Amino acid sequence: MTKHGNSLDQSTFDKLSRLYIIALSAIAVSVIVSQILIRNHLSNQETDSSVINVAGRQRMLSQKLTKNVVSLTSEKSLEGRIALKNRIKETLNVWELSHHALQNGNDSLGLPDTNSADVKVRFAVLNPVFDKMRFATKTIISEIEKSPELDLSTLNTEVDIVRDNEGDFLLMMDDIVNQYDLEAEKKVAWLRRLESWLTALTLLILLAEFLFIFWPAAKSVRSTLSELLYAEKRAKKMAFDADELSLAKEKSIKELRALSRAMDDTLLFARILQNGQIVHMGNKFSRLFAYSKLNDLGLFWKVLSTVENEQLIIEELIVKSKKTGWQGEVKATTKDGKDVWLEMAIIPFSPTEDKSELLIIASEITDRKEAQLEIDRLTAASFEEKMNQQKIISSKIIENQEKEQNRIAKDVHDGIGQMLTGLKYNLESIDTTDVEKATAKVENLKILASDIIKGIRTATFNLTPPELTDHGIVPAITKLTQELAKLTGKQIMLFNKTDFNQRLDSLSEINIYRITQEAVNNAIKYAETSHILVSLSHSKDILSIVIDDNGIGFNPSKVKNIKNGDGGMGMTFMRERIKYINGRFFINSEPGKGTRVTLNIPLKEK
Secondary structure (H helix, E strand, O other): OOOOOOOHHHHHHHHHHHHHHHHHHHHHHHHHHHHHHHHHHHHHHOOHHHHHHHHHHHHHHHHHHHHHHHHHOOOOOHHHHHHHHHHHHHHHHHHHHHHHHHHHOEOOOOEOOOOOHHHHHHHHHHHHHHHHHHHHHHHHHHHHHHOOOOOHHHHHHHHHHHHHHHHHHHHHHHHHHHHHHHHHHHHHHHHHHHHHHHHHHHHHHHHHHHHHHHHHHHHHHHHHHHHHHHHHHHHHHHHHHHHHHOOOOHHHHHHHHHHHHHHHHOOEEEEEEOOOEEEEEOHHHHHHHOOOOOOOOOEHHHHHOOOHHHHHHHHHHHHHOOOOOEEEEEEEEOOOOOEEEEEEEEEEEEEEOOEEEEEEEEEEOHHHHHHHHHHHOOOHHHHHHHHHHHHHHHHHHHHHHHHHHHHHHHHHHHHHHHHHHHHHHHHHOOOOOOHHHHHHHHHHHHHHHHHHHHHHHHHHHHHOOHHHHHOOHHHHHHHHHHHHHHHHOOEEEEEEOOOOOOOOOHHHHHHHHHHHHHHHHHHHHHOOOOEEEEEEEEOOOEEEEEEEEOOOOOOHHHOOOOOOOOOOHHHHHHHHHHHHOOOEEEEEEOOOOOEEEEEEEEOOOO
């Protein structure tokens, strides 16, 4: 614990969370500001190319206009004269529109009204020349339209005005185009400087985060580890001191262990006063008997049963067990008339020196009790045979559970435990003054941490694969076949014929997974097979899983002497599991012809 009362890991986590949030927020803000500035500048430059293009085109249009005007004086035919007049008129319209758009803006041409002072001055000088050429050209067009057969020599004055001013227009327009180009280059140069400043700012933020966030966080982690090691030493000392006091507290420890075992074996519990008044009733207990603090009287025996005779029996048990306690079976009746059998323990305890209560710990055994009554009706011989068989199955189950627990403990101790120890010593050996060696060790620690994560994932996959809980039976079996194929080198494949992807209840999924796992493992261990195919198909009511191998096969009729423990326990476990989820199980095999295991599981409609 820290001096403020919070757990060490929680306070460290909160501190690191705040630091990383600050760091990521700073980077995010810098990126967003950079994007806003750059996008804003780019939006201002979108029209630069259009402006330069239109301005450059004005030079071409002025030359084209002058050429057509001059060509008009030498055209003899009436048709040619009219055609030239139309081209001049068309060129003049485009030239005039573009000239005004460059100065005042035009949405259709994509030109903004954002000329600089230098450009406006140049246009002010250019406009008189433009007006002369425009006026002379319009006069020529007007005269020809009035009288197409007019003697063109009368228009020589206007033609001379256009030709004489065309050179000045070109020079001034060149100056304007160059000015547009110069201003565009300045904007690009400014954008480059902006990007450089933003890059420098980002690097500065990263440096500041390293100096003021990540480096202090690393020091904090090292400090936390030191505190944990110190706490470990204190815990060892406290354990040693506790051993010295164990004789004096032996009785209390036994009572505590008995209470812990009772709580671990049941999900139904309640606290009542010695007069039967309920102090607290757990959620499971409350739901089973529909207990409500607002509507019920609060007497324990009235909550447990609506039958008067049963209420008297429970009341008598509580009265007699105030000081000595009691353990046994009790029959109860819920408010909807359902019979419930409970295995119940009544334990006296004193939460304070001046107050005595009774702790009620129970587990529902209705199914077990009904099964027991059914068993009582069986003949003695049949009962004894089934019990002996069940004992063998149970002993094998316990034996397999112990083997699995020992394997897991060995994996954790030899693998994850040793890697964690190595991680601890590597952390302790980091010398922060030697940056190069510290960096190399940090890289090694990253690899070691990755190996630890892989080890933990492997261990958890062997217990219950996360795919089964998160995604369902098909992804879990897919992962199983892939992992076993990698480990064994055999061809193990999954074929989902009907693209089954439904989720089943958790009990059905875990049993289907374990049966499939057992069948595939049996094929790997005993069948001397090279190929294993797991096939899935389903209809509206049935899910079918078939496991085929090309191994040596066997005679299924010879693997049935279960009660003497001569073999076939894997098959027995599979049959027991498939019965538990109301499914059917078939094995077809012949020596030399491989083996087929078929599972048919009913699909419940949702």
